[in-house]
Amino acid sequence: MANGDRQETAYMAVRVARLYYFQNMTTAAIAEEIGTSRATVSRLLSFALDRGLVEIRVHDPQEVSGNLESAIAERYKLRSIQVVPVSAAATEKETLQRVAGHAAAYVSSLVAPSTVIGLAWGTTVAEIADKLLPKHVHDVDVVQLNGSGTGLNFVNTFGESIVSRFAQNYGARAHHFPVPAFFDYADTRTALWREKSIKSIRALQDSASILLFSIGAEATGSHVHTGGYLGDEERKIIRDEGLVGDIATVFFREDGTWRDVALNARSSGPDMDCFQRAAHSICVVSGKGKIPGLRAALQGGFINELVIDEPSARLLVEQIRAAEGKEHNP
Template sequence: MARLKRLGQPVVSEDNDLRIRAAWLYHSQGLTQKEVAERLGVSRGTVIRLLNEAAERGDVQIWINESESACVALASQLEQVFDLDEAIVVPGASGDAAARSVGIALGQFLSQVVTEDMTVGVGWGRTLTASLTSLRPARRSGVKIVSLLGGMVEARDSNPLEFSWRMATRFGADCYLFVAPAFVDSAETRTRLIEKCGLDRILELAKSLDIAVLSVGDIGRESTSLSASMVTGEELGEVVAKGAVSDVLCNFLDRDGRSVDHPLNERVMSIDLDRLRKAGHLVIATGGAHRAVAIAAAISRIGCNTLVTDETAAAALLDLKAG
């Protein structure tokens, strides 16, 4: 795999990030212009322009400005340690601000990498919803947006089906909704809905995803994951007791990325995680140091090509791997 090619000109804030990344890779890491271009997924001409702009703006002195180079350095380390095609790291924030900043970076990324005739599978969450504020793609013909998870009867902060529809609207794309509740009453009901109610079309599309875009939730008694609000307190306590630390599309995973042995994992209406792992390019977008264990578990289970996160989560992930 390789990092996805950008189309068109970057938006202002992403151009700034690319400029700093190019300068850091060229001056601090000693990469050639050609190597920098390959690393960033842009042309050599773009790299030359970015390096010239960095010099003119004073970004390049004896060292690269520390305030911005810290995120670039963390991104480079994440790419090496977790074998990623690309890591995008934004400055740290707390609470909902973390979801917004990571989401904005995700929206900028998707605006440039989704091309014509792509099939894009999407999850849900505060971070993905925040990506809509910066998602300004050119219209791409033949794009399909596929919801990877059922919806909520009582929508609060976000709803998987609503998010899928809003993203499809931004791209002018066809939208395929996973029209079912996120959880059903039994594994048998799940099977019947998939086989008898037309959801097999969603599963078929999921076999050929060009890009899958997900957020990861932390699971615990102090969980901030939206999925925690969709199960009872008793059920949450049971999955935590089974070792759950991570939520991927409402599938509960332990530290090693294995599905915990609990009926919730048999009742969830989502794309199978092992199938999801086969997507052409898998994007995880999640921030916050408290989610480092959850992110690592998700990567162990489904892999990751591009990670969009903040510097607190990035540092915690690297510490986790080192420890």
């Protein structure tokens, strides 16, 4: 869909949503007012929900979503927790689309003039790029956080295309990071990091106020595990060191430790300290398979804002309470 068509659809979706939710008009009445069919009105309402243009909260006596967010907040001191309502019967694709639409709308609400956005490529962030609605903002930079080249292709367009799509959406400057996801030798990375051009990209990464990423996990078929980035040697390191996930190709253990992980000496990803410094370190989680890695990342303090689907949030809370039970009853 062209940008002009997407903007027109978004405009119509917002107009229909206002009539439906604020004016309590029926779909038939809306269709008559704007000169279209009831089916089109329904599609526009669905579009508004999927793209995060409308957020609906149901305040039932048990306050399910609020309880989930509160339970997570009690364990982890995050500045923002957003549980995205998703049916337990939804497919993985449907869940990802719903969560990505919500995350896209939220990120756009944060983008202001002179913002630097750092992106860790992956399936989830790629889906978020698809859900963005055009919003041109003055003097914005979008920078790739880790290289995406593989042993077969030094320049891999997967990460670069995500950065380009975000930059185009905001009328921003795109800054790619044309290096391998993992170097064959740590010394090669050390030498390359001394180059002025690489230093400038890494300085921009470090200055980002918005960092957007998900958790890499083998159980969910994350792109880092399926895209040819890891060989037998790397997989052995992951098994031997008990690594449960990665952010921007930097791996960590269950307790959130990462500095002495051998594989990270060859990773192109940034030091995890930058995630602890960023104003908005936003982790987007879709799927229960990411929960072990998510818990480790929360333990490590790499996340200060979380967007997560409801079934995964429910599992996270169950595990939090089980762990607390063990702490109180050793």
